[in-house]
Amino acid sequence: MRRLNTQVVIIGAGPSGLLLSHLLSRRGVESVVLERRTREYVEQRVRAGLLEQGTVDLLRGAGLADRLDREGLVHEGFLLRFEGREYRLCFTDLTGWTTCMYGQQEVVKDLIKARETACGQLYFGVEDAAPLDIETDAPRVRCTMGGEAVEVVADFIAGCDGFHGICRPSIPSGALTTYEHAYPFAWLGILASVPPSTEELIYAVHERGFALHSMRTPAISRLYLQVGPRESLAEWPDERIWAELRTRFALDGREVLNEGPILSRGVTEMRSFVVEPMQYRRLFLVGDAAHIVPPSAAKGLNLAVADVQLLATAFTAWYANGSRELLDGYSRTALGAVWQGQEFSALMTSLLHRFPSEDDYMVRLRQARLRDLVTSRATATAFAENYVGLARARLAEAIDAPAVAPAFEQPDPPSETVTSLKTRVRDLDARGHAS
Numbered sequence: 001m002r003r004l005n006t007q008v009v010i011i012g013a014g015p016s017g018l019l020l021s022h023l024l025s026r027r028g029v030e031s032v033v034l035e036r037r038t039r040e041y042v043e044q045r046v047r048a049g050l051l052e053q054g055t056v057d058l059l060r061g062a063g064l065a066d067r068l069d070r071e072g073l074v075h076e077g078f079l080l081r082f083e084g085r086e087y088r089l090c091f092t093d094l095t096g097w098t099t100c101m102y103g104q105q106e107v108v109k110d111l112i113k114a115r116e117t118a119c120g121q122l123y124f125g126v127e128d129a130a131p132l133d134i135e136t137d138a139p140r141v142r143c144t145m146g147g148e149a150v151e152v153v154a155d156f157i158a159g160c161d162g163f164h165g166i167c168r169p170s171i172p173s174g175a176l177t178t179y180e181h182a183y184p185f186a187w188l189g190i191l192a193s194v195p196p197s198t199e200e201l202i203y204a205v206h207e208r209g210f211a212l213h214s215m216r217t218p219a220i221s222r223l224y225l226q227v228g229p230r231e232s233l234a235e236w237p238d239e240r241i242w243a244e245l246r247t248r249f250a251l252d253g254r255e256v257l258n259e260g261p262i263l264s265r266g267v268t269e270m271r272s273f274v275v276e277p278m279q280y281r282r283l284f285l286v287g288d289a290a291h292i293v294p295p296s297a298a299k300g301l302n303l304a305v306a307d308v309q310l311l312a313t314a315f316t317a318w319y320a321n322g323s324r325e326l327l328d329g330y331s332r333t334a335l336g337a338v339w340q341g342q343e344f345s346a347l348m349t350s351l352l353h354r355f356p357s358e359d360d361y362m363v364r365l366r367q368a369r370l371r372d373l374v375t376s377r378a379t380a381t382a383f384a385e386n387y388v389g390l391a392r393a394r395l396a397e398a399i400d401a402p403a404v405a406p407a408f409e410q411p412d413p414p415s416e417t418v419t420s421l422k423t424r425v426r427d428l429d430a431r432g433h434a435s
Contacts, residue, residue, distance in 0.1 A: 001149045006032045006121070008315060009141050009154040011129050011167055013042055013122060015104060016287035016304040017160030018111035023062060023312035025118050029319050032152050033115070034126040034143060036161075042124075043112065046191060046264060047104035049216055050201075050298035052389030053097040055305045064110050072102040073215065075200055080374065082205040083367065086251055087374040091384035094377075099388055103216050104301055131157050131170040134283040155282065158311065162288040163273065171280040183270035183294060183349060184356050185209070188225045188236055194260025196221045197249075203352055204248050205370065210352045211248035213257075221258065224295075226353055231267065238262055270294040270349065272342055277331035284311055284330060291338045296348040299341040302389060306337050337392050344386040 008024060010017045013035030021031045035042060051059075051072070059065045076092035092098050115122050129143040134157060141152045159167025168176070195218060202213035209226035216222055225244055227236070242259050249257050273292040278285045287304030310333055314326035351369055355362070372379050385391040 001151055004032060004121075004150060004152045006030045006152060006154050007319065008032075008156045008158055009034065009139075009152045010158045010160055011131070011141065012159070012161035012165060012286075012289070013037075013108075013112075013124065014160060014162065014287070014304075015107050015111065015301060016308050017158070018108065018115060018122075019059075019062075019064075019305065020158055020160060020286065020308045020312055021120055021122070022064070022111060022114055022118075023308065024315060025115075025120060026062065027312070027316045029315055031158075032121040032154070033123065034129045034141065034152070035122075035124050036127045036129065037124065039112065039124045043105055043109050045105055045108075046266075048295060048298050048301050049101050049103040049106075049214070049222065050302075051100045051102055051107075052302045053099065054389045054393060055302050056100050058305060058309060059107070059110075064107075064114055067106070067110055068100070068102050071106070071217070072100040073199075073218075075099045075101065078201040078203060079198060080203050080205075080370070081249070081251060082370050084252055088200075089374065089380055089384065091388050094381045094384040095388050095390050097388040097390050101215055107301075129161075129166060131159075131167060131283060134170060135281050137282070139282045156315065157283045158286055159283060159289045160286045163292055165289055167283060168275065168285055168289050171283065175280050176275045176277070179272075179274045179276070181272045181346075182229075183353075184229055185226050185353060186229050186231065186270055187212075187268040187295060188227045188231070188233075188241070188265065189268060190223050190241060190265045191216070191263045192221045192223065192260050193219065193263055194221050194258045195219055197256060197258045202249065205352055205366070206248040207354065208244070208248060209354055211245060213249065220263075221260070227267065229269070233265055233267060236265070241265075268295060270296075272346065274335075274338060274342060276335060278307075278334055278338075279327075279331045284327075286311060290334075291342070293341055293345040294349050296352060297341070297345040297387070299345050303338060303341045306392065307334050310334055333396075336395055340386075340392060340395055344391075347386075 007029050008031040010021055010031050010033045013033050017033055021033050024031050056065065056068065059068060076098055077088050077090035080087045080089060123145055126143045126145060129141050131139065131141055133139050138153055139157050140154065141157065143150055159165060161167050196215035197213060204211040212224040214222040223245055241262065246257055271292060272294060275285065275290050278290040286307045288300065291303065293299045293303065310330055314330050317323050317326045351366065373383055
């Protein structure tokens with residue numbers, strides 16, 4: 001059996017595993033990345049594409065944003081449709097932050113290229129990776145590479161292998177507490193070869209169910225429909241998909257939707273999942289291996305990047321001075337952001353979707369909440385801060401603050417990122433736009 005020695009072995013070559021390897025390399029820490037899928041698969045796997053400004057800033061600071069800066073679509077607001085009207089919430093005016101539409105598979109391509117340029121140890125098609133001895137000071141991963149049995153010995157294991165990966169099940173029974181919730185509907189998502197109908201996302205709340213208009217490039221649209229939790233793709237031919245999208249996006253009886261060939265389609269479960277803690281001895285869970293959010297608020301990738309940033313800093317401190325303080329505090333710190341993301345994702349899900357069992361009273365409550373979002377500057381600002389990730393940045397500062405600190409008095413974000421929020425907030429437009 002061949003033996004490889006490294007400092008951190010990373011299982012999973014999705015965005016979190018690749019980014020962790022890249023950040024560690026820039027800080028002088030060695031890693032080996034093992035991925036069970038082929039390179040072609042991970043580069044073509046279509047996932048979320050909304051990047052918060054904090055995520056973009058991290059990628060840019062790590063030298064990973066050349067193509068992102070050229071091709072990413074920067075957004076300063078979104079459109080919200082309900083009760084036959086359209087409203088615009090300009091989150092940049094409310095927070096100073098932007099978002100960027102750039103497909104997760106494009107982030108993965110950029111990361112793989114960066115790891116190859118740096119001669120990183122990245123192995124695809126490793127289907128049988130098995131973490132061993134995770135309770136010792138020398139954990140290892142046994143696997144097969146190119147038909148040869150290999151054992152990778154490391155100081156730490158990072159589980160970046162997603163919800164269905166091997167790392168979380170490798171932790172002894174009883175060591176983790178699981179929290180989960182399933183929603184009574186799903187999303188049918190399509191990728192269409194047609195220019196987006198608008199420059200910004202459209203969230204449409206309709207009596208027949210929610211619909212989302214998004215985009216990947218100026219020529220590719222991404223659209224979603226709320227459907228039943230057990231509906232199959234066979235029930236949704238192209239004609240039915242476009243007809244339902246036209247109905248849910250219609251505005252004052254007008255159909256305002258570009259249509260074109262559907263390139264791909266899929267059904268996404270709506271569920272939430274968290275395990276605590278996110279670490280066991282020398283095995284650390286990252287991203288979807290530890291938490292899942294419904295896609296309503298597009299927090300999955302952004303929360304994974306936040307995990308990576310914390311863990312990379314903790315590993316760096318360990319190798320720089322032998323301190324375990326940040327490693328021991330990884331789970332506590334990460335979970336603060338995770339639960340904040342869970343709460344906002346649940347809020348957006350309940351705000352946008354019609355639930356099968358709800359009565360007219362609950363429908364009226366949702367309408368009242370939507371009206372409050374587009375007529376109250378305070379409500380819109382709080383919503384926008386969560387939407388763009390600014391609330392998470394403030395939470396991180398609060399976690400690092402003294403044990404006894406005044407409420408609401410965490411420091412403002414750096415001035416170069418966010419100027420005074422009070423001077424950036426505009427009054428609500430009388431025509432029905434939150435701007």
